Amino acid sequence: QSALTQPASVSESPGQSITISCTGTGTDVGGYNRVSWYQQHPGKAPKLLISEVSKRPSDVSDRFSGSKSGNTAYLTISGLQAEDEADYYCCSSSGPVTWVFGGGTKLTVL
């Protein structure tokens, strides 16, 4: 169960948009529409942002969106705000009832 590949860090200015990639294989990201994304602020628990590739819970801002192409999933954050500065993790099913996470991406809002 190898971890999914995410960029270690990304940065962008407030008001701009940014996309974080999450690359796996045909046995995880590419094999299932079961990719989720999580936001984690320092010292806090992860929070679900996106489920099943592109579904957004009702308490999550519509500035967050998800997509997938082949073995790579994407999280896009539009209209960046200072509060978006956090770590972001992708996750995918890697079997009937198993999951694998990405290594995490640190987002800096300049």
Added chain:
Amino acid sequence: EVQLVESGGGLVQPGGSLRLSCAASGLTFSDSHMNWVRQTPGRGLEWISYIGSGYNIYYGDSVRGRFTISRDNAKNSVYLQMNNLRDDDTAVYYCARDHDWSFHNWGLGTLVTVSS
């Protein structure tokens, strides 16, 4: 509001054992699929175990044979018995409820430190 509260973490020597608990509220626990996910600075988040509402159980490769997950619906609780602990089991352990293949609710975590 769903609340998950982990307990039982602490300092343990290599080869030792520890039992984590997670108390749930604000949900129909007996219908819920529960998981343990751990986090280390070096390895990030790692899913380690699942117990379904039907008591089916799965483990990640790194803990299979050493950790045992269980649940008590009468107490709205899920447990993780950890045996033969190793240095690389040091992590914050989170209890998480999954729904539609995503972890919708998380506890605050409990820290397990394996060190001599």
